[in-house]
Amino acid sequence: MPYKSCADAKPPIPVSTTHNLGDLLKTTAPAGRSWLWLILLIPYIALLWLPFYNDTHPSFAGFPFFYWYQLLWVPLTSLLIYVVYRGLK
Amino acid sequence: MSDAIPVNPVAMAVFIFFFLLVTVVGFFAARWKRGDLTQLHEWGLGGRQFGVVISWFLVGGDFYTAYTVIAVPALVYSVGAYGFFALPYTIIVYPFVFAVMPKLWQIAHTKNHITAADYVQGEYGGKWFPGAVALTGIVATMPYIALQLVGMQVVIKGLGVTGEMPLIVAFVILAFYTYTSGLRAPAMIAFVKDIMIYIVVIAAVWLIPARLGGYAHVFDAADTYFKAKGGATGIILKPTQFTAYASLALGSALAAFMYPHTMTAVLSSSSAATVRKNAIFLPAYTLLLGLIALLGYMAIAAGIHVKSASDVVPTLFGTLFPSWFVGFAAAAIAISALVPAAIMSIGAANLFTRNLWRPIVSPNMSSSAEASTAKIVSLAVKFGALLFIVFLPTQYAIDLQLLGGVWILQIFPAIVFSLYTRRLNTPGLFLGWLVGIVLGTGMAISQGLKPVFALHLGDATYPLYIGLIALAANIVVTFVVSVVTPKRASVSA
Numbered sequence: 001m002p003y004k005s006c007a008d009a010k011p012p013i014p015v016s017t018t019h020n021l022g023d024l025l026k027t028t029a030p031a032g033r034s035w036l037w038l039i040l041l042i043p044y045i046a047l048l049w050l051p052f053y054n055d056t057h058p059s060f061a062g063f064p065f066f067y068w069y070q071l072l073w074v075p076l077t078s079l080l081i082y083v084v085y086r087g088l089k
Numbered sequence: 090m091s092d093a094i095p096v097n098p099v100a101m102a103v104f105i106f107f108f109l110l111v112t113v114v115g116f117f118a119a120r121w122k123r124g125d126l127t128q129l130h131e132w133g134l135g136g137r138q139f140g141v142v143i144s145w146f147l148v149g150g151d152f153y154t155a156y157t158v159i160a161v162p163a164l165v166y167s168v169g170a171y172g173f174f175a176l177p178y179t180i181i182v183y184p185f186v187f188a189v190m191p192k193l194w195q196i197a198h199t200k201n202h203i204t205a206a207d208y209v210q211g212e213y214g215g216k217w218f219p220g221a222v223a224l225t226g227i228v229a230t231m232p233y234i235a236l237q238l239v240g241m242q243v244v245i246k247g248l249g250v251t252g253e254m255p256l257i258v259a260f261v262i263l264a265f266y267t268y269t270s271g272l273r274a275p276a277m278i279a280f281v282k283d284i285m286i287y288i289v290v291i292a293a294v295w296l297i298p299a300r301l302g303g304y305a306h307v308f309d310a311a312d313t314y315f316k317a318k319g320g321a322t323g324i325i326l327k328p329t330q331f332t333a334y335a336s337l338a339l340g341s342a343l344a345a346f347m348y349p350h351t352m353t354a355v356l357s358s359s360s361a362a363t364v365r366k367n368a369i370f371l372p373a374y375t376l377l378l379g380l381i382a383l384l385g386y387m388a389i390a391a392g393i394h395v396k397s398a399s400d401v402v403p404t405l406f407g408t409l410f411p412s413w414f415v416g417f418a419a420a421a422i423a424i425s426a427l428v429p430a431a432i433m434s435i436g437a438a439n440l441f442t443r444n445l446w447r448p449i450v451s452p453n454m455s456s457s458a459e460a461s462t463a464k465i466v467s468l469a470v471k472f473g474a475l476l477f478i479v480f481l482p483t484q485y486a487i488d489l490q491l492l493g494g495v496w497i498l499q500i501f502p503a504i505v506f507s508l509y510t511r512r513l514n515t516p517g518l519f520l521g522w523l524v525g526i527v528l529g530t531g532m533a534i535s536q537g538l539k540p541v542f543a544l545h546l547g548d549a550t551y552p553l554y555i556g557l558i559a560l561a562a563n564i565v566v567t568f569v570v571s572v573v574t575p576k577r578a579s580v581s582a
């Protein structure tokens with residue numbers, strides 16, 4: 001995902017506190033790691049394509065597949081975001 | 090079920106104890122991480138100093154509302170699997186939060202933006218389009234606040250108390266500590282609320298299935314029930330529901346952090362890294378939500394019959410739990426209404442003050458006048474919601490909240506695309522917004538205020554979330570108009 005340069009940021013509406021432009025520059029991701037962002041698309045594919053999981057079998061601990069599959073994607077999504085977070089650091 | 094449940098003194102005492110506790114916390118919060126509460130960024134954003142832990146409780150307490158705890162199990166109880174779209178919705182929202190919100194936080198922090206409309210103003214200048222963005226946020230939030238009251242009303246009724254008085258008292262107290270303490274009040278109360286809700290839900294999903302013969306039996310009972318009920322119900326989806334389920338999940342996820350209350354919670358974080366880390370940890374609440382949704386099936390397995398599906402959770406608890414726990418659970422849900430209602434009213438008040446009142450009526454407002462205006466508006470917003478619920482049918486609030494979701498999604502291009510491209514301009518965004526609002530509202534009305542519209546493409550029919558269809562039209566108009574009109578003029582201070 002390309003980051004827009006912040007150097008052309010527009011002047012702010014009048015404010016009373018001071019602020020730090022240096023903070024803005026820190027968000028600029030290293031260009032070489034931009035493929036990492038694609039990892040974030042995985043949960044969208046896994047959860048928005050219903051034929052993957054609209055089934056009762058195999059069930060797990062009494063939960064039909066439809067339910068445990070979606071619940072499983074909660075920690076998996078956290079993990080994937082963590083992977084991207086570490087990768088971009 | 091009769092409307093006159095006898096009041097249980099133990100349940101009531103526990104409920105009142107916790108309610109008084111959060112009231113004390115709410116007023117005490119003014120002194121917490123002390124700041125000059127006559128400044129809007131202190132009152133309305135808590136001084137932008139909340140670290141990972143506070144932010145986690147605050148966003149969690151704000152995003153997973155009392156209405157969610159009541160409405161999601163109610164929908165699952167009524168239609169089954171379809172009601173679970175809240176689960177993929179609250180999962181896929183976090184990759185989005187991780188990728189987008191830290192960028193917005195950074196710009197807002199640097200330029201001292203307090204609202205989403207401030208950001209739009211900072212990028213594009215002018216006052217009318219930022220005003221439209223602000224108005225969208227306010228109008229979308231008002232019915233949402235009203236629904237928090239509905240959530241509270243349901244649990245108070247579940248305790249056997251009739252009449253509107255307890256609701257009015259609870260809301261007046263909320264209004265005053267929000268006025269005094271600003272965002273610090275819900276931030277501090279969120280700790281109490283979230284811990285209580287975790288206790289209630291973990292106890293419920295542990296104990297109830299054990300009483301009902303295990304999860305396999307709960308799902309079997311639901312399966313049998315829906316087969317007898319027929320229609321578009323069942324413990325898995327019908328293939329005709331696939332696109333509706335997926336588009337509701339996606340559309341809701343894209344809309345979620347456009348709302349003023351979620352935006353306010355994000356902007357109150359102490360750094361962009363805080364926002365990023367919380368995108369990793371916040372899904373813990375989604376696990377909780379998934380389990381809450383299952384309460385709908387547990388009610389079916391327990392043979393609960395209710396006149397109104399929204400009574401499912403209080404009735405289930407009232408049937409299966411000892412009275413002290415019923416009181417505790419009711420308090421947890423009622424407090425779950427207070428946290429988002431407070432943040433919603435603060436978010437709406439910030440928008441009104443910064444992006445409507447100041448630019449249009451009082452451009453030379455001092456910063457302390459700004460904060461005192463916002464405080465008064467936060468009171469007005471809450472009393473408006475209260476009057477709405479006391480005097481108008483609940484269905485109006487539900488319908489308006491649905492439309493609010495469609496509307497808030499129409500500010501998505503202005504907020505999110507502006508972070509990544511400089512090709513857009515005010516005429517494009519304004520026209521796109523207008524097309525999205527008009528088209529979305531029209532479609533929703535044509536469907537009798539249902540969220541889904543059956544789109545015909547060739548021979549096939551795809552039911553899709555109206556908000557998403559309207560957003561697609563909005564995006565096309567935004568880009569086309571932005572390309573054919575002159576590049577955005579640079580904003581000069």
